[in-house]
Amino acid sequence: MSKLVSMGQNAKEASYELGISSTKEKDTALIFMAEELIKAKEDIVKANEIDLEAARIKGTSEAMLDRLALNYERIESMADGLKDVVKLQDPIGEVISMWQRPNGLQIGQKRVPLGVIGIIYEARPNVTCDAAGLCLKTGNAVILRGGSEAINSNKAVVNALVKGIERAGLPKGCVQLVEDTTREVATEMMKLNEFIDVLIPRGGAGLIQSVLKNATVPVIETGTGNCHIYVDEDCDFEMAKNIAVNAKASRPSVCNAAEKLLVNEKIANIFLPIVVKELRENGVAVRGDEAAQAIIDDLEKTNEEDWGKEYLDYIMAVKIVKDVDEAINHINKYGTGHSEAIITESYKNSQKFLQKVDAAAVYVNASTRFTDGSEFGFGAEIGISTQKLHARGPMGLKELTTIKYIIYGNGQIR
Amino acid sequence: MSKLVSMGQNAKEASYELGISSTKEKDTALIFMAEELIKAKEDIVKANEIDLEAARIKGTSEAMLDRLALNYERIESMADGLKDVVKLQDPIGEVISMWQRPNGLQIGQKRVPLGVIGIIYEARPNVTCDAAGLCLKTGNAVILRGGSEAINSNKAVVNALVKGIERAGLPKGCVQLVEDTTREVATEMMKLNEFIDVLIPRGGAGLIQSVLKNATVPVIETGTGNCHIYVDEDCDFEMAKNIAVNAKASRPSVCNAAEKLLVNEKIANIFLPIVVKELRENGVAVRGDEAAQAIIDDLEKTNEEDWGKEYLDYIMAVKIVKDVDEAINHINKYGTGHSEAIITESYKNSQKFLQKVDAAAVYVNASTRFTDGSEFGFGAEIGISTQKLHARGPMGLKELTTIKYIIYGNGQIR
Structure with a gap:
């Protein structure tokens, strides 16, 4: 034996x-x-x-x-x-x-x-x-x-x-x-x-x-987290910026940290410069797709591989999306089913996101960093199931x- | 693809x-x-x-x-x-x-x-x-x-x-x-x-x-069921007999059918002849360990292999046990964690059995054949998880x- x-x-x-x-x-x-x-x-x-x-x-x-x-x-x-x-x-x-x-x-x-x-x-x-x-x-x-x-x-x-x-x-x-x-x-x-x-x-x-x-x-x-923050057309920019920065930079090495930022194309021109500046000030290297690069030309270019990656580092990739539906489809395709957030003032889009995103924790107007036994009020945690x-x-x-x-x-x- | x-x-x-x-x-x-x-x-x-x-x-x-x-x-x-x-x-x-x-x-x-x-x-x-x-x-x-x-x-x-x-x-x-x-x-x-x-x-x-x-x-x-009926010292023999026969012979090919009968040694002399007669009348070939054979000499002899087997057939093996503790240990060692029953009038032993037997469904004074979605009131069933x-x-x-x-x-x- x-x-x-x-x-x-x-x-x-x-x-x-x-x-x-x-x-x-x-x-x-x-x-x-x-x-x-x-x-x-x-x-x-x-x-x-x-x-x-x-x-x-x-x-x-x-x-x-x-x-x-x-x-x-x-x-x-x-x-x-x-x-x-x-x-x-x-x-x-x-x-x-x-x-x-x-x-x-x-x-x-x-x-x-x-x-x-x-x-x-x-x-x-x-x-x-x-x-x-x-x-x-x-x-x-x-x-x-x-x-x-x-x-x-x-x-x-x-x-x-x-x-x-x-x-x-x-x-x-x-x-x-x-x-x-x-x-x-x-x-x-x-x-x-x-x-x-x-x-x-x-x-x-x-x-x-x-x-x-x-x-x-x-x-x-347990544990793999390729988490997204989707910033919707109608939202509070200050809140969106704070959540994106917190979700990425407060502790990049953990699974509930956000890795990707999806931004609605209708607000990208205004919002992207605001959030990228703050992310950079917090030590984050920001990558972007072509549409994002068209707005901020010194973003490092993303490739297909980026979308599935969990960086666990001071790196965040930005993608410009047409609407909440494209955001949801992107998340369901590339996400790991961990934690996903929408920042929006639209009731309709908040409900759509909560219903359609296939993940363990789906947030409206809060940081993905809360997916945690203590933060949920469980007192302790043995891991996060994906x-x-x-x-x-x-x-x-x-x-x-x-x-x-x-x-x-x-x-x-x- | x-x-x-x-x-x-x-x-x-x-x-x-x-x-x-x-x-x-x-x-x-x-x-x-x-x-x-x-x-x-x-x-x-x-x-x-x-x-x-x-x-x-x-x-x-x-x-x-x-x-x-x-x-x-x-x-x-x-x-x-x-x-x-x-x-x-x-x-x-x-x-x-x-x-x-x-x-x-x-x-x-x-x-x-x-x-x-x-x-x-x-x-x-x-x-x-x-x-x-x-x-x-x-x-x-x-x-x-x-x-x-x-x-x-x-x-x-x-x-x-x-x-x-x-x-x-x-x-x-x-x-x-x-x-x-x-x-x-x-x-x-x-x-x-x-x-x-x-x-x-x-x-x-x-x-x-x-x-x-x-x-x-x-x-x-799903599904493997090496289920036991344990007949305790203090019990209603008529009930014990009916449950043992029902659990084995009502439909031997299903996973909630009982395969083994454990009988307390203090009542084996009286109870075993009663239950074996009825099992045989229902077409069941009864096997037994040495102690059971000492009571009914024409039982087919069991070997170590029998105890872990799911017959799914008109076969039942009998083992004589010292007490409820030996029954529980035997079940936890050889059972498949499906359905297990004790037949007893003892409050203490019923509680001990319910608490210590490690199985999906643990019964007091009822047939193991009830482990089923419809019988539990779920309306439908996709299988029985073990x-x-x-x-x-x-x-x-x-x-x-x-x-x-x-x-x-x-x-x-x-």
């Missing part, structure tokens, strides 16, 4: 026990996990230094090193994150609805944990702690497979978390880390249907595509659950 | 139009589809005869030939099925909840179609019509890929359905049939992520496993939908 299969068995067994634990038991475990994390902060930082040193030798970029780095402050913030999860309402056990059939059967839909969740992610060790906390609160055992760059940090973090879990009297199989970070083991994990109920990849497009392509375990696709099955948009605690039909009879046969 | 890609594009385009059609438009289409089906009944029967003749030459079993056969009565029943779908409530457009954030953003969860659904199924041409009707009502375009055995029947059925769809003014891309029934095209369909949102396989375990293994499109796994993602148990119209966040702002930036 492979190591992973034995981890799968442990997780499955732990999930049965964890799945019927009370909210109080789970919350106690979360508090103990936070405490153990703080107690272990020296060990964690030491382990993290080994990872950082290895990464430096490999010539890792400063931005990546920063993502990987842990210090006391960051560890404390991880621990605070666990304590925040305690405050969230436990979704497990809720009977969403119950009805009686003519034959007297009472049929109820009860919210239960998914069971065992697999998470495959990259170099950020804080994901280890966040994911473990959210899975534990929702009664799910979790198998974590982080990137090789963070393996020592992840081991130290999981070590501490498991101490807290055991101290609370829950099985240590609730949170497990795959220590063998080879590709082969990751692929094995993607096919572990017998033990893993759901797989959530978190990371760049390459990782997600690889999981989608190889997994036989059901996957929730697929339509099971969960769409920010995934909070409820999205880590499934239902089970419970049926009370008194001898009914069919 | 392959034929399938062009079908995918047609489906995607049709789905945008169908997805925002009113309930009235969709219901009109369903009625016209039913009418066209009746009008075409001679053509359909002729086409079906070609399929039947080819199947006979191949030496197909009588049971399979019966599944494949269409006559006027069956076509009328398909048409009636479409008219029944008209009566069901349209789930699309419902705003499930809407809330306001402190910054004034109004965030709503709106129920919308999945988009394009792919259905891969075997030799029953009535699935063609049922699936088309349910998808149309829920605003989803559908790409149907039936078995090669039924290709002529399916073509004739889809022909008629599309006439009805076009007469109602909806695009013909709403319902399309993959006419090339080679394995290569099926595999291409399983990877058509750009155009197909969800894939639902309907058929035997071989088909479902092949789809799970090859698909990159999100899949809803996975935990998105849908679990009988899938009605709601399970063919997803949600979209609609967000009303007035200039909010982050």
Whole structure:
């Protein structure tokens, strides 16, 4: 039996026990996990230094090193994150609805944990702690497979978390880390249907595509965001400018940042110079199609490839469109189904956009940057789903659950 | 561009139009589809005869030939099925909840179609019509890929359905049939992520496993049912006997039929002879483990393989268990997560069973045969999900939908 299969068995067994634990038991475990994390902060930082040193030798970029780095402050913030999860309402056990059939059967839909969740992610060790906390609160055992760059940090973090879990009297199989970070083991994990109920990849497009392509375990696709802001003919230019700049420049590296600006041709002459100036002042390199270049001649030219791209950088491409219909068609053709916004004063066009755009989150007169678990009021988030099955948009605690039909009879046969 | 890609594009385009059609438009289409089906009944029967003749030459079993056969009565029943779908409530457009954030953003969860659904199924041409009707009502375009055995029947059925769809003014891309029934095209369909949102396989375990293994499109796994009846120590023997016999013998070929009977050792001596006699009188060949054989010596012996098997036949295997805990562990180890029942008068054991058994439908004192869309009151059913993602148990119209966040702002930036 492979190591992973034995981890799968442990997780499955732990999930049965964890799945019927009370909210109080789970919350106690979360508090103990936070405490153990703080107690272990020296060990964690030491382990993290080994990872950082290895990464430096490999010539890792400063931005990546920063993502990987842990210090006391960051560890404390991880621990605070666990304590925040305690405050969230436990979704497990809720009977969403119950009805009686003519034959007297009472049929109820009860919210239960998914069971065992697999998470495959990259170099950020804080994901280890966040994911473990959210899975534990929702009664799910979790198998974590982080990137090789963070393996020592992840081991130290999981070590501490498991101490807290055991101290609370829950099985240590609730949170497990795959220590063998080879590709082969990751692929094995993607096919572990017998033990893993759901797989959530978190990371760049390459990782997600690889999981989608190889997994036989059901996957929730997260995160790719080629988001658009469409500026309609009749709109408040100041609002449109502020939203476009915020959606692009407030944090270009995240999936809810806008990558494309679609501008109605009837206002392009006036609006484009205003918005491009402000974007440039915020450090954004603006690209444009021919029509946009005809208005601002020093825009870098776009090509067909631009329209499907997620830059995740200080780059924004502008396209001039005839009307709201062309904007909607363009978005449905090139978008990734993440977050899309229209800036308009037209009631008709706002309703058309909301109805016809096929995306997880569709905005009228607001920045796409709000597509986020906390901003939506979910308290926490395990990722943003861009697929339509099971969960769409920010995934909070409820999205880590499934239902089970419970049926009370008194001898009914069919 | 392959034929399938062009079908995918047609489906995607049709789905945008169908997805925002009113309930009235969709219901009109369903009625016209039913009418066209009746009008075409001679053509359909002729086409079906070609399929039947080819199947006979191949030496197909009588049971399979019966599944494949269409006559006027069956076509009328398909048409009636479409008219029944008209009566069901349209789930699309419902705003499930809407809330306001402190910054004034109004965030709503709106129920919308999945988009394009792919259905891969075997030799029953009535699935063609049922699936088309349910998808149309829920605003989803559908790409149907039936078995090669039924290709002529399916073509004739889809022909008629599309006439009805076009007469109602909806695009013909709403319902399309993959006419090339080679394995290569099926595999291409399983990877058509750009155009197909969800894939639902309907058929035997071989088909479902092949789809799970090859698909990159999100899949809803349906149908395998290794269901158990556990007869607890303290129970009404008459009820237990009736439920066991009903769950096995009322229709052994369906997924909600029970395959295994677990009997508490404290009552096995008395109960087993009663139930085995009745099962045998209903044509069931009963197998048993050693402990069961010690009570009834002419039971065929079970081996380890039996416990994981879905017989779909007049066969039932009996295992004697120590208590409810052993029953639960056995079910969670060997079950397929479909339907499981306990027969008991013990409040404690009923609650334990409901809570700990990990399956789509868990019953107290009722037959597993009720796991069915109509029996649950959903009116219709596209299949029974045995996975935990998105849908679990009988899938009605709601399970063919997803949600979209609609967000009303007035200039909010982050």
